[in-house]
Amino acid sequence: MTDLVRYGAPVGSFIVAIVALYISVRLNRRQRQITRLEIARNLHGELISDSAIKDRHTLGTIHWQNRSISSKGGERGDVMCAYFAMLWRFERLHAGRKVLLEENGNAHDIALTILDNQIRTHVQEYVCTFHEIRAKLTESDKKDPVFDGAYVDSFGELCRSLAATSDEDSRKKLRFHTNNSETCLCACHKVNPRPPLPGQNTRAAVS
Ligand SMILES: [Zn+2]
Numbered sequence: 001m002t003d004l005v006r007y008g009a010p011v012g013s014f015i016v017a018i019v020a021l022y023i024s025v026r027l028n029r030r031q032r033q034i035t036r037l038e039i040a041r042n043l044h045g046e047l048i049s050d051s052a053i054k055d056r057h058t059l060g061t062i063h064w065q066n067r068s069i070s071s072k073g074g075e076r077g078d079v080m081c082a083y084f085a086m087l088w089r090f091e092r093l094h095a096g097r098k099v100l101l102e103e104n105g106n107a108h109d110i111a112l113t114i115l116d117n118q119i120r121t122h123v124q125e126y127v128c129t130f131h132e133i134r135a136k137l138t139e140s141d142k143k144d145p146v147f148d149g150a151y152v153d154s155f156g157e158l159c160r161s162l163a164a165t166s167d168e169d170s171r172k173k174l175r176f177h178t179n180n181s182e183t184c185l186c187a188c189h190k191v192n193p194r195p196p197l198p199g200q201n202t203r204a205a206v207s
C-alpha cells in the first residue's frame with residue numbers, strides 16, 4: 001500500500017499533466033480555428049459593408065446597364081473613387097487570404113473553404129466589372145489615364161489563387177478578360193450600349 005502511494009502519486013500527477021496538456025492543445029486548436037473563422041468573416045465583410053454597397057451600386061449600374069460615363073459633372077470622379085475603393089478592398093482581401101493560406105501551410109481548412117465559397121461569385125463578377133468600368137473611364141476622358149497597375153495585378157493574383165481550388169466553370173469565369181482573345185459570358189455584353197447621363201452624380205443618387 002505504501003509503495004502504491006509512493007509510486008502512484010507521481011504516476012497520477014503525470015496523467016493529470018498529460019490530460020492538461022491535451023486539453024490545452026485542443027483549446028489552442030479550437031481558439032486558432034475560431035480566430036481564423038473570425039478573420040475570414042471580416043475579410044468577406046469587406047465586400048458587403050455599407051460603404052462597399054454604395055461603391056458597388058455606383059459601378060454596378062454602369063456595368064449592368066452598359067452605360068457610358070459622363071465626363072461632365074461629378075460622375076467620372078465618383079466612378080473613379082468607387083473603382084479604386086473596390087480594387088483596394090480586393091487587395092486587402094487578397095492579402096488577408098494569403099496570410100490565412102500561408103499560416104496553414106498553403107492548405108485549405110474550414111475557414112478558407114468558407115471564405116472562398118463566400119467570395120467566389122463576387123470575384124467572378126468583378127473580373128468583368130473592373131474591365132468594363134476601366135474601359136468606360138478611359139473612354140470618357142482619354143487625357144486622364146487610369147493608373148491602377150499594381151492593384152489590378154493584385155486582383156489578378158487573387159483570381160488565379162481562387163481558380164486553383166475552383167471547379168472548371170468558375171475557373172473559366174475567373175480567367176475572362178485576362179486577354180482580348182477570350183469571350184466573356186457576363187450578361188452585360190448582351191445589353192445595348194447606352195449614352196452617358198449628363199451631369200449625373202451617382203454617389204448622391206444612392207445616399
Ligand atoms: Zn465581360
Ligand SMILES: [Zn+2]
Nearest residue numbers: 128186188189
Ligand atoms: Zn460584364
